[in-house]
Amino acid sequence: MNMMYEFRLAFLQLTARASGSLISLLLFGIGIAMISFLILASKQIDDQVKRNLAGIDLVAGAKGSPLQLILSSVMHIDYPTGNISLAEADQLSRHPMIRETIPVALGDNHMGFRIVGTTLSYATLYEASLSEGVWHDKVLEVSLGYQAAKRTGLSLGDTFTGVHGFQTTGHSHDDHEYTVTGIMKRTGLVIDNLILTSVESVWKVHDQEYCDDHDHQHDHHHDHDHDHDHDCSDHHHDHHSGEYSIHHHNSGQNESMTEHHDHHHADMLGDIQKRVEAGEDISAEEMAIFQQHSTGVVSTPTTNDPEITALLIMYRGPAAAIQLPRHINENTNMQAASPALELHRLLSLLGYGFRTLKVLAWIIIIISAINVFIHLFNSLRQGLFELALMRVSGAGKGTIFVVVLLQGVFLAMGGWILGLFLSRGIWLVLPSLQVLPSAGLPGFHSAELLLLLYATIAGALAAAIPASMAYNTDVHFTLKNNGRI
Amino acid sequence: MVAVNNLRYHYPDGKTFIFNDLVCAAGEKMLVLGVSGSGKTSLLHLIAGILRPATGSIRINNTEITALSARTMDRFRGQNIGMIFQQHYFFHGMDVMENLVAAQKLSGSESDRQHLDNLMHEFGIFKLKNSKPTALSQGEQQRFSIARALANKPLLVLADEPTSSLDDRNCETFIDMIMKSTSSNKTGWVIASHDNRLKEHFDHVYGL
Incomplete structure (x- = not known):
């Protein structure tokens, strides 16, 4: 008898007790799906974080939580710590250890997509290029990230207004309409979810409403093509402590x-x-x-100084990493935060969570293995005569052992396949629930192959006792008692 | 073809059976009569190599089966001995045809579907080849069991109380079938039973 027939026998024995086998399969599948999903999620987050650093060495922003500063101005997921003075940021930019700086001014969103006031260097940072139109040039012109364009349905020439803060609902800056001039290609990075404009646009939307002259107020909305007038009796909006929902x-x-x-x-x-x-x-x-x-x-302090949210800094050389953060923290009103350092800290915090969930998933897999044991044990008791029949028909003890062991292995492997499909199913559904950014269908990870090995071992161990019981079945006794123990 | 000499079997509880010598030639049909507990099943299982005797010899077609290793014995049994039981055993997950194929495959032979088709025609179950055995009637199950016992063209068929659960009509049919069976022309039959309905049909009766 060739091995293929043993596979077939094992398979047929499982299908003969379909409901019990299905439950075992499902349990295994759920455990595997959890671990597989965690593998996918941690790889994705790790990858996203590393790619989104995009060579940003340091971020200078308002004092507060350094992690919050990085999350808000690099990853664009948290509220900003506050604003910094443009003059101070400018002064810092001229520091000899700094090769390049990029300003970031936050404040509004459109349908949940953040409107970021910055320079075109920001797009260069993420190697973003346009699929349509031209880069925004004048005040109140914007270029949309790939996802931002796709989800909002905005196209070239369309106009829209920003909503204050980062919630989709709130005070709307109806007086100032942005015009779409460009749409970016997909990068798979955070820039996909952003709406880029000039810093001046952000200033204009937030200041003009009460510090421009009368003439300007009567201008037509679509026509804000003049430069922003900074020397108006300009008191700046104060965004301290992330209070964006109440707008004054x-x-x-x-x-x-x-x-x-x-x-x-x-x-x-x-x-x-x-x-x-x-x-x-x-x-x-x-x-x-x-x-x-x-x-x-x-x-609100009365100040004539325009503000930005943060300054992204690229070092000129490695020495800056040691001196520059201290210089900023000690000599300015700003704080310096290293994206690499803060995000590493965040990932290690997430790591604890992942590990806890993994332990939970392994407990489910152990329970699945116990379930496989119970299922095979019961099958064995009810199907003892089938084993006797196999022996009578010429199968050796070894064959019987293998057939039962294979059933445990099949359930585990089937559960693994089911689990992989489940985790990818969840992965594809999550973005539509807006829990995670869309990342496409994930590939296959080597860690999942290792998971197959572990699952197979668990299945085989669970089947080992029923298999050895089958091995030792007394054919004479079984037949004499009509298949009853 | 089957020769049993000086056979003795010790039960684990210490009871010892001493069996009379038995000879069954090719194509011969022998009835082993005895009340329950008289050792009928044990004798059949000794001949099938499922039980091992304390002393004595069992030769099947010049093979001394008491000398075979466990694994060789399993294979020898699969290829040369067919068995019929009082209860109808089958693999639940397979249909009639697959069950018959399993009997061939498990013995280590390649499946011979032509032979199986012939058997199913002969025993009137060909139309049922794709049914699950559980869906068969009592009589059909009995005929299926005979067909399976003959699946590997065995030298010998051992039947243990094959008629005890059959009514008179099905019992008659069973006797008819095995007596007239053309596929088993050269097959020796040893049928253990306490069923007196069978007695008149057999020339060779072995008493226990």
């Missing part, structure tokens, strides 16, 4: 405010203040206006 456009602490509705508010404010002092009742709306304005007065 009308914080009329600036007495030179020329906008008519701000005058109106200012008058109202004075009125409300008088009434509050007099102990009179005020309406909820008036209360809101009052609070908005009074907080504005307290928290």
